[in-house]
Amino acid sequence: MKRIAVLTSGGDAPGMNAAVRAVVRKGLYEGMEVYGINYGYAGLVAGDIRKMHRRDVGDLISRGGTFLYSARYPEFATEEGQLKGIEQLKKFGIEGLVVIGGDGSYRGALALTKHGYPTIGLPGTIDNDIAGTDFCIGFDTAINTVLDSLDKIRDTATSHVRTFIVEVMGRNAGDIALWAGVAGGAEQIIIPEKEFDMSEVAEEIRKGRERGKKHTIIVLAEGVMKGNEFADKLYEYGDFHQRVTVLGHVQRGGSPTARDRVLASKFGATAVDMLKDEKGGLCLGLVNNQIVANDIIETLGKKKHMPDVSLYQLNKEISY
Amino acid sequence: MKRIAVLTSGGDAPGMNAAVRAVVRKGLYEGMEVYGINYGYAGLVAGDIRKMHRRDVGDLISRGGTFLYSARYPEFATEEGQLKGIEQLKKFGIEGLVVIGGDGSYRGALALTKHGYPTIGLPGTIDNDIAGTDFCIGFDTAINTVLDSLDKIRDTATSHVRTFIVEVMGRNAGDIALWAGVAGGAEQIIIPEKEFDMSEVAEEIRKGRERGKKHTIIVLAEGVMKGNEFADKLYEYGDFHQRVTVLGHVQRGGSPTARDRVLASKFGATAVDMLKDEKGGLCLGLVNNQIVANDIIETLGKKKHMPDVSLYQLNKEISY
Amino acid sequence: MKRIAVLTSGGDAPGMNAAVRAVVRKGLYEGMEVYGINYGYAGLVAGDIRKMHRRDVGDLISRGGTFLYSARYPEFATEEGQLKGIEQLKKFGIEGLVVIGGDGSYRGALALTKHGYPTIGLPGTIDNDIAGTDFCIGFDTAINTVLDSLDKIRDTATSHVRTFIVEVMGRNAGDIALWAGVAGGAEQIIIPEKEFDMSEVAEEIRKGRERGKKHTIIVLAEGVMKGNEFADKLYEYGDFHQRVTVLGHVQRGGSPTARDRVLASKFGATAVDMLKDEKGGLCLGLVNNQIVANDIIETLGKKKHMPDVSLYQLNKEISY
């Protein structure tokens, strides 16, 4: 394979630039030509494609977001959309692709592979909710961003009898809440994977007060409910002087951590190795600290990613 | 004066610890005994007072919050409350005080001075809304905290056609919104000091879109309205895919910046110099980059602190 | 087991406080009494021991260093030293121990276990050079600290034709240099595990210049040689306007990252579980992303820890 391309798709995540850089540099190192596609599959279909040189990815490794831009493009799920994309690939003579994103990106990668354009998927999302990998690009940065906020709240919390509710990202997955919660010493963690009872939440706060604890920090995954809604419901069980923090898209940004950059670099370089061997229809993952290549069909068929719920119990035993 | 004390009062602010450290160390340097009072005026009345040694304030300069704890204590506005406090001062032989906080703290400082216990007030609040000073302890840290969030939002904003609303602290003062907004390159800044028209806000967003701007960041002082409320109202003027970030108490925490630590150190040491000279009823400020001592009565009588509203116009001319 | 103790030994590392907190809280949760020993084995022998309560470890999870202090104490390698320590354990009725540190700490743990005091070792060092674990407490924080410096150098490097040499910790192990180097996009990484030839280093810089690269960043593990020495030797191969940065103990400090805190928390809680089961003579590790318990004798007998040298080759292929 002599000519490959790379795109980022879906929600952006810190470390995507590091992955793109690795694809470009490793591709050039292997004697290939590498193209960058802007705006994900939308840009592929529109032909928003340019040749990348070594220096185009210089000074990018430290940047949050994705300089190739990202976009959701449901139209690529259709045969019509895919054929338009392939037309562009033909036009530029591109033989294989790396796509960085989530489940939707993987489906596109699979379709392109079936059409004869081997494509490798890399997991990139702060939510960490992609099957086939323990960690996604962006997750490590996101939990450290949330952690920084928890630490700051703790600074000020000490002198106030208050309950701080911190709403974090995670529509279907509690990974951010679990990791940041344990790392931040949050007294309670509310995640989609575990049922909760508001009366027990209130009871725990009360018991903490009796033990001399003045403040309580609750990390709440947005997939369970909104922070304000949670505060209102908790209020019905007692006046806890709640304060709500909603970090929102702050969690999506920031210069990637060392882990995210190293993981992204490994993923990017490995993907090029796969394409060099004409392999496609695979998505990479980090499983038990090893880079693995999974079949996309199998991966998409698998049950939803499960976070490390042992952290939930651990937190109950050490953060009280 | 041979025996002085220090307390922190009202909302806590990063740099309060640096100020307490300076009072303790400078007092000891001058041959005085220095006492720390926990929980502000409440602790004074309750006698929650202890002698401070050099090492008690070691490693504190970098810590957010206040290790003396802070508290609001409206009862200290009454003669009865004040007399109880004075009883404690007598008991410990304390002759003068330094109080770090806001307007309420200043009133207590004035009352104690009138009762024969010279007291110096230091301005400490992230809101920066205390009269008689250009900058309060904690403000510089808070604007950098908000700025960090704005930068992170910008990372991810680039690829989305969205309007990001960031609600920041400031019930009566737009200082945080103005400084962080200009520094973060926010397209719009909404503050209590300037009227705004939602239809113009929407119009500006629309114009930006036409110029090719995909995302808009709006920094909103909480004193104007809540972020969610703002988003709902803006929605009526067009579907802007708003995302709301509410930083809340995150803004109150964090290791103080160099400026806040130097300012707090100067304030603390100067306050001890004043007490050494038996001066009281004064509050310190930084005016035109010089430490000044203002009469508390005059300061409390002054009109509300005004932020540097020239930043509002500056932002209109460079952040579009 | 009803009464356990915890100490930190050797060089301190960010996350040691999080590990101590986990031991204390988990111990109390299991109905044990938990004692903290100051200054490592030296404090054990001296009886510098105190009972820990839930609140003694409050707000500690975010702090760098170790609040139990750490110390090197070669005397504990002797039977005499050990017996003195055991005397203290008897005095306080302590039945089992958790020690956090490196190889030396493990030897002490083994000795105590043999004397009938089951002891569990936890790997804590920023150098990451302890056998039996992929990651040590403190390593993740250290690489992010170095990374932050590399990013800052890159900011300013762009406009200068210069070679920046950054000396990082690692007397026998290149882990920090490898991870931070890859994450920071350093053009060259010099580690003890790989021979290097100064003329090739110079040649690479020259080739980079010819490709239009103005600056080169070299990450150098201190175990190879000192930064200044490296600069002097490189100078003999050409005038490269070197600038040397020596981070030194800066790398040992800082608030621990999310990873380090979660890892430390898991290690601490697991150690208590082991002691509950009367197990000793074990050291914990994270191997293939799983917490494992290794026999200390076997672990100490094993060959030196090897860093992930695949990163060395990866860097050559993407950072040029």
Place this chain on the structure above:
Amino acid sequence: MKRIAVLTSGGDAPGMNAAVRAVVRKGLYEGMEVYGINYGYAGLVAGDIRKMHRRDVGDLISRGGTFLYSARYPEFATEEGQLKGIEQLKKFGIEGLVVIGGDGSYRGALALTKHGYPTIGLPGTIDNDIAGTDFCIGFDTAINTVLDSLDKIRDTATSHVRTFIVEVMGRNAGDIALWAGVAGGAEQIIIPEKEFDMSEVAEEIRKGRERGKKHTIIVLAEGVMKGNEFADKLYEYGDFHQRVTVLGHVQRGGSPTARDRVLASKFGATAVDMLKDEKGGLCLGLVNNQIVANDIIETLGKKKHMPDVSLYQLNKEISY
């Protein structure tokens, strides 16, 4: 004036990008055309000049370094160099300039003004050693970078009986050492403006030990001597287990702080206002918290900038 240009000159500093952005945006806002000149006066002479649009400075406010690159170009001190530069200005129809840098940049600005091209100088250097201003662009960021390192050293220092020597930038000025030293609670600050006696330095360390202080942090301005040299000399007065940290160019990088960005934005916008009024030969400063315009001839004739040496005495009284 309808067509202006902007360049950065000398050593780069965080906030230069924010200043360039303000010049560009404010110029466009005033209906001017704005040109960016790469590589300072060298680029001017070489004609490395391009028209700037609103979006060219998008997302730049948060970036360290200078995207226009900076360069030293002594040739511009000659009439010949200046005439070549003017030729380029004529070619592009540029009528006025903003230059961001230090003393050398001001001399060029003066020469251009005399030749009929009004030019405004903005002070940009982390050393803070430019006459006519209390604060230069980049200084606030640099002291916070140094402070971060001091805080990290303190974390680990607690358990070691050691003397930490931190060499910071400042060839002729002690500003960085003074501000970072006070903010970081360094026990000793060594600056060019104050003589020091190594035997007294050693004596202070000894006295600290006697008071129970285990570690000492010394901040040393590089202009006095190199860190290693200092350590060697100190060693002759006693074995203090010194550890040296040399931050080097790390201090030049980093995302600018809120202060630096606001200051740079004000300077940039004000410079455009001056050019609009056909004013030149001026350099801007922040004096007593007000933006002022100084005559360049007068400013260059003034005695060397003096740092706030009151901080030196303050530190002696509170950091012991």
